[in-house]
Amino acid sequence: MPDSYHHGDLRTALLAAATDLLATGGVEAVTMRALAERTGVSRTAPYRHFATKDALLEAVAAEGFAQLQALLHRLADEAPADADRAAERTHFAAIGAAYVRFADTHPAHYRLMYGRDALTRESGSLLHDAGEAAYAELVRILAEAQARGTVRTAMPPEQQAYVAWSLVHGLAALLVDGQMERPADLDAFARSAVASLLDGLLA
Amino acid sequence: MPDSYHHGDLRTALLAAATDLLATGGVEAVTMRALAERTGVSRTAPYRHFATKDALLEAVAAEGFAQLQALLHRLADEAPADADRAAERTHFAAIGAAYVRFADTHPAHYRLMYGRDALTRESGSLLHDAGEAAYAELVRILAEAQARGTVRTAMPPEQQAYVAWSLVHGLAALLVDGQMERPADLDAFARSAVASLLDGLLA
């Protein structure tokens, strides 16, 4: 029912529009008014669905984390059945590279996910939980590998996960923030970086 | 000469005030008007010294990179004279931990340094050069170790530097963005993370 007084599903439309603007023009391009115009609605209509602009951005960021988590989950399930250590190592490297590729594909979105003010990140918040879930996925991956016995190390999986996460996130962040010269073969570079770390963790 | 029409050294005062506001209330607290008030000057006076707010923030960020570079430089020169590989490993780990500590001590400043829009990061800009210099410091550290022969690896130092930088930056970023639960002993955690990576790079 176009042109009706009520939109139908403004909330979803807003998130979609925000994601779009984000990809096109960065966070700065995401303004309440622009969103309203894009969704064909008046300036303040979005406030019926999001208390504040920050809340809306938080929801967008949370969506990003959900996607990322789903990606990791999918890849984790593709673990080689007959896992020897070398195969597992390669598999991990592939996951890490996929993580970096995600950031590389959605740079503005990725920045938003991690750039939100730390204050809006209190426990129980949408964003906190979404980020936590993505991290848990990493922990799970490492814990399963330890349980299978292909990977043995002194560090508990939670700690390992932080270290591994730091590496891929750092790589992604430097790339996305334009701080790093883009390697000729990003995928290969990410793989070898993760592989190196893995070798170290297992030493 | 207080209360005089001319301030004397407004540019410096502005940078100091900005750094202060940044530490106190985050980037959001840094507004042109607040800076003017802090330095006892009218709203638009800052524009005599910085063409735009972005330019001012860029200068603040560049100062941060300079500090970070100086820190790394100082630590690099403290390399153990009779370097065997174990000592060198410990030394690297200490540098990495210091890097993380820097971010932890000046969280908002650190975020500003890396969070500037990639567009303002063109070659030749203040910020670009400052970041580049800090990175060059890392490359130098690793190149010297390779030259001394204590560290041997297939990767060229520039690439190694990116990997190492990714790890410490990732750690710092996760911490500063409130995404990581703060480890009980941050310093020890950072050290062991860097040490693990090193082991891997040398394998």
Place this chain on the structure above:
DNA sequence: TAGGCAATGTTGACAACGTCAACTTAGCTC
């Protein structure tokens, strides 16, 4: 089937902010 309530959307207004234009002041040079 009519009435009413709650959800959703609209218009008008405001304050904060970045920034431009026009004007003023002070210090230094010739």
Place this chain on the structure above:
DNA sequence: GAGCTAAGTTGACGTTGTCAACATTGCCTA
């Protein structure tokens, strides 16, 4: 001392986030 220029001031404007008051609709109930 005259005057140029760097540095500072006031006034104004457009953009943005957001509040308050009002309008419209869909749906639930009597």
